[in-house]
Amino acid sequence: MTQHADVVVVGGGQAGLAAGYHLRRQGLDFMILDADTAPGGAWQHMWESLHLFSPAEHSSLPGRLMPAQPGETYPDAGHVVDYLTDYEKRYGLPVQHGTRVGAVRRDAGGLLVEADTGIWLAKAVISATGTWSRPFLPAVPGRSVFTGRQLHTVNYCSPADFAGQRVVVVGGGNSGAQIAADLALDGNAHVTWVTQRPPRFLPDDIDGRALFDVAAARRRALDAGRTDTGGLASLGDIVAVPPVRAARDAGLLTAKPMFSRLTASGVRWDDGSRAGADAIVWCTGFRPALSHLAPLNLRGPRGHIPTDGTRALGEARLHLLGYGDWTGPASATLIGVGRPARDAAREIAQLS
Template sequence: MSRRLLIVGGGQSGLAAARAGAERGWEPVVLEAGDEPVGSWPSYYDSLRLFSPRRFSGFPGYPFPGPPGEYPHRDEVVQFLRGYASWLGTEIRTGARVDTVTREQDRFVAVLADGSTVAGDALIAATGAFANPFTPRLPGREDYAGEVLHVADYRSPARFAGRRVVVVGAGNSAIQVAVELAQVAHTSLAVRDRVRFAQQRLAGRDLHFWLTHTRIDRAPWGILSRLVAGTPVLDTGAYREALASGRPDHRPMFTAFTQDGIVWADGRRERVDAVVFATGYRPHLPYLHPLGAVDEHGMPQHRRGVSTVQAGLGFLGVEFQRSFSSNTLRGVHRDAAHVLTHLGRGAGSLPRVPA
């Protein structure tokens, strides 16, 4: 008799969990809050393209359609996930927002927003982090009269035309959005450290070929993070050239807001119309608080995706949870296989997972 695997979240991580679970004899049930199982992809900014080519962005047995060397657009990823969800043939309940999860004896009970419940023998938390954007606290923010938004709420540069804009961050999204905004607005990139670039193509091949060929992107993140300082921005040279030309200019992070602008690190004040924070996200797991499965900061208590406090609970979609490629299209199925293997078939005790 198969055992039920509850999966909270129907994006790429939840779909990967459903496949890995079915392959190991579970009966997966995906609980997706939205209208379709495509995760947060439709909510990303309009110009977003993957940094990995199609040949490295598909799922096992389900390749990404189109020219293998090209980089898919956001909307193509949405379509890809729609197709994959249909191809899987697993049970997916849309409009099923999970408010809380409790435990009754050896079963997890998900309480949905409409008051109904769904029970299962194991649980995968795969809701990602898009719903929980991180914005650092800075003095004067409450008095600033301009616009402040996170890149999660940014769509296109059109409404910023002719305005003075500062983008905060040094990652891929920050650079891509800042360069795009610089085409229509006076834009600066504010960074705490520096921008670290990595060549998109080496010896005629995309970087992801080398990451895959050398298996670097599968290396445990605890080891790799000691060798790599920060997350590099993948670049063909266009972004370096844009920053070098001053479109956008980049400078040290500002220290405070004023009523109509900001205070730069050198003490100079400047009027600014809008600030866009591209400062990342934090896991969004409020429904797990009744289980004690997250710490006081809302972070999952896990080792390589397997809960260290609740038997039968796993996580997917946590950045760097196992490797550099965790929480990416190309890496999430490896994480799913690892987590489902260690959860076992309704394990009644905490599994031992290598550090």
């Protein structure tokens, strides 16, 4: 039997919850379908030492400030999960956990959302599935011949899993720096950090508050037709959170250039130098998890769906939320997702 709703939100993490908050304020009937069996979105799958870049009060969803975590300036991932769990309950958001959406299709009456628990017919859909479920692994020569362990950021848990091992961490962004620092400060593994280009650390006094302001200023400039400020890329790639700072200042975060290939027992550079490895941790980013939208045939360059704000240009009943700046300035952050979620809910409310 097909169920009906004004709006179906696909994904119950931070973006999906922010959407739910604003859809309720618009008086719309909606359902949030979430593949995870418990609240917390991707935060419940993060590695043990991960902390936010910003203090709690600057990491909040609309309507509810995140409480401070005792003894921590920057809350850890577990605190974020608790906050999102409380947020979902506090606002009584209708989240159906353990429900995976396989496809969204056009239908005469709206958009048909096919889930493993049933079918929904909605006047509009908000896709808020994020990127965590779609890790990216580069096509590096020799990946198939390496006999050690290969894992992505999504699989990393703690240094205890690598005690006594030689670990190569690949990636010059925040995840790569933080995981390399985590392993190096623990001291029980031999760590080689490899980056595509020399790592660029942001000034030590910059955290998530400043990053959000920079991203918002860039978007305002672009919307007004002014010169591109360069945004975050003009400042650097890596936020110097306390563990990263400590490892860097102790000389434990000296990056080597990207190797040319993997061998059976490690990695090799173009100059013939080698490093043995028992494990490779690929901190090489993610791609938008959009396979459920494939039947709509909306994909554009780089796998993105072209949008005006959050609205898909090829399907006015579809909004995309929380995937990055192309779906709203800083929309992949806790503090940044509120405004595009509000705008999406308002646009949907105006649909005839």
